[in-house]
Amino acid sequence: MEPGGNVATQLRRGVLEHCVLAVLARSPEYAFELVRRLSAFDGLVTSEGTIYPLLSRLSRDGLVATTWQPSEAGPPRKYYDLTVAGRRALDAFAVEWTTFTDGVDDLLQQAGNGRSRGARGGRREH
């Protein structure tokens, strides 16, 4: 997978970060398990090389807190947990995400490629 080459990679931009927050909102996880959890969702298959820098940023920005815990087999695990600020960031993203995808959906539908997401009627073209 060449870096930045395909469409799916671009789609992950900015989204992956908040998907991590979404996973952590359910329960704290460590990086390796996080990759597996994300892989369960279409288009969110990623690797450690992506996750670690991402988690570093989240930690630096105070959106997640970390605690070390011993593992039964292997080196100790660094668990990441959502902070209050992280929860707020996730909430804020959810709003932006909904607005954004609604806009794109409307546009695609006008072009004849849209899904019918039920009549939410949020066209908003002036």
Next chain:
Amino acid sequence: MEPGGNVATQLRRGVLEHCVLAVLARSPEYAFELVRRLSAFDGLVTSEGTIYPLLSRLSRDGLVATTWQPSEAGPPRKYYDLTVAGRRALDAFAVEWTTFTDGVDDLLQQAGNGRSRGARGGRREH
């Protein structure tokens, strides 16, 4: 707006390009008008500095064709029209887009931030 700084900018990555294709699928447009059309949609407000390199890429890749046309007032306009390959690219993107956003929606919903998009039930977690 500092470059690459906020979330909305990241969301546009890879999407904006195909939104341009979607607009052109309705009718050929020139760059200036294109920016205005996109601005009608939430989260797709952009500028010429973004559109021109983008259109150059689309043209280089054969997804759009260009024709010059005189304007009643001002310099001549370069109209961009969708090619067959462009139409195919748009179709392919629409599929990826739907799959991807469905996945993210499910994830956000599990975290308590999701919209209810009606029961399409596409969880797909294994």
Next chain:
DNA sequence: GCCAGGTACCTTGTGACGCATGGAACCGGG
């Protein structure tokens, strides 16, 4: 005739982020 302002085109440099690659440390089994 000339200059201000709107229209329309394009280029260059910057920054962010996802990814490939690769390395280090810890553990259990053969």
Next chain:
DNA sequence: CCCGGTTCCATGCGTCACAAGGTACCTGGC
């Protein structure tokens, strides 16, 4: 004692949206 799985982390690269800046055309006021 080495080998493979687990888990952590750092470095370098490529792509893309954006800001800033530049050129050319046309109209209207003075």
